[in-house]
């Protein structure tokens with residue numbers, strides 16, 4: 467803790483020395499999001515072709531110390547709520563409308579729900595939020611959708627959803643074959659679909675989809691058609707979906723064949739999704755303009 471206090475005084479270092487928590491200005495939340503990384507070991511049950519996690523550099527640590535995680539998050543909450551964070555680069559360049567704490571997001575270097583400590587971590591973060599009088603700050607789970615029905619994960623989700631929670635669940639494909647190509651995981655595609663339906667029947671969820679150019683090709687018409695069909699099925703079976711967040715690759719990744727789709731392609735995909743799923747808002751997040 468002494469180290470943490472020292473770090474707090476040196477604001478420029480404060481989160482760079484942290485093991486679990488980090489602040490970002492998030493395009494999606496249009497404000498400050500405090501990330502909570504439950505996978506410091508960088509292990510994930512997916513191996514997405516577009517993953518930005520640097521797995522060549524060894525992790526700083528592999529264990530999850532929830533006491534330390536809480537202390538790190540507490541210090542970031544202090545910086546964000548006092549406004550001190552906006553004196554520190556890069557947050558000093560945040561626009562006025564971005565100078566607000568929007569959420570605490572379970573995200574990071576792997577799939578948060580694979581952490582054994584997931585339910586306890588959610589409970590501790592929810593408690594911390596309430597202790598600080600921040601009941602309205604959202605708790606977001608960013609998930610690859612693979613473990614949404616595991617009993618211990620459900621316990622964590624119940625806590626999350628009772629505390630201004632949102633579930634942002636990944637679906638990057640419409641067909642098993644494309645899913646295997648892009649997500650490169652042993653988790654069966656049907657399990658992802660079952661998890662999404664079961665979860666969306668219980669709580670409204672947000673679908674996060676990343677489409678990209680992989681090996682020189684974007685998703686085919688047939689793939690997009692199949693993808694829309696999966697979402698239609700969830701809705702037809704009583705699932706509730708808030709929106710689709712449509713992404714492409716935003717930064718260079720270890721796989722040179724994983725490249726962003728251009729604005730025109732993203733707009734065309736968004737238009738086709740809106741045509742097929744007219745009641746579902748589609749938010750589009752473009753890739754970098756300068757990546758030629």
Ligand code: SF4
Pocket residue numbers: 510511512513514516517518519574575576577610
């Ligand atoms: S699920 Fe996320 S962390 Fe895991 S490989 Fe895919 S992009 Fe990377």
